[in-house]
Amino acid sequence: MADSETHYVTSKQITTRLKRSAGQLDGVLRMMDEDRSCDEVLVQLSAVKSSIDKAMKLVIARNINDCVDNMTDVDVENLAHSLDLLLKTK
Template sequence: MAQNLGPESLHEESYCDSTVNRKSHHSEEVKKNLVTRLNRVEGQIRGIKGLIEKDTYCDDVITQISATQAALNSVAKILLEGHMKNCVVERIQEGDIDVLDEFLITIQKLMKK
């Protein structure tokens, strides 16, 4: 019953509304996948907190932090891919090239980390 819910299988499932009150619209499958991933990240954060409270060796805590950052990055990649392939393309097709500046700022924010 395991499904491949990685970024490559989800990019066609979401799109963004380019109206003034922009919202992203994801299929139920995509939302479920993202929420599942975020629930895992939330659990990892609680685990890291517990490690610190138990005075766990620093290197082990740092390893867990790295794994949590990677998990959060995977959520960002799914959202970024869907945004690029759907929202950005749609807005460019509508003649809104300002979306490119918005997208570049988003990439810069992600790369700061």
């Protein structure tokens, strides 16, 4: 992890999450075209919101990780643990 070439969160992970979110949003638009119930649409919009929130956490985690160049190995390990906790939260 101390190697500056190693990223805790990769661009591919972020891109994959955003593509998944875009697919979910496209599904919501189809639901609207199909006049699906408000309840169904809101459930799917909630899923999109959750997916976007996770993407935001990944972006934040990546940014924090990029700042660890001058940290000790113990600091990096502590940060990695904190990032694990952050990514597990809703």
